[in-house]
Amino acid sequence: MSMFNQPTSSGGFFKPADANGHLILVTTVHEITQRYDDLRKKDMDNATVDLVDLDDGGQELQERVIVSHPALVNRLSVGGGLTLGRIGQIPTQSGFQAWALLPFNEGVDDKRAEQWVHAHRPTFNQAATPAPAPVPAPAPAPAAAAVPPGVNTTTGEITTPPPGLTPQQYAAAQQNPATAALAAQIPAQQQPQGEPPF
Structure with missing residues (x-):
């Protein structure tokens, strides 16, 4: 067995309808940019993320996936750390249902996510735990007294x-x-x- 993982799928758009009710872990938010939405006829926020669907059999990390649904993007921030939630729908002011990242079940979902993180830590850039404090540099040796x-x-x-x-x-x-x-x-x-x- 090789010590290296094969490249996972990358790019494309995240389709929340395909993951309805699934537990989603966003490992990295690369950027949030504005993109013109033909349906809404205006610029909308889009997030480029790395994520894993923990309810999908493969549980593979998908890299640089574009998330375009506002109620999903609003829960994300660049450099915000690991984000965990369940895909679902919420009512909007206009009476429609919008795809959103809903809260996870504490004590159950977070334990599953922790197991995935510990098993796959080398495959993604953002660690689940804070980086260790830097070791201070040794104090410089005192300068020799001038003769x-x-x-x-x-x-x-x-x-x-x-x-x-x-x-x-x-x-x-x-x-x-x-x-x-x-x-x-x-x-x-x-x-x-x-x-x-x-």
């Missing part, structure tokens, strides 16, 4: 006095190279304005 001017980086010996060191600090650092780092950390004393720093 003050006049310090031999190999021995730590001060070869010329850095600006701002008093003669006593410079002499102490020369006596003991281990104090060079300590001496370099002492903030430079401000020089009087207009006088050279040496």
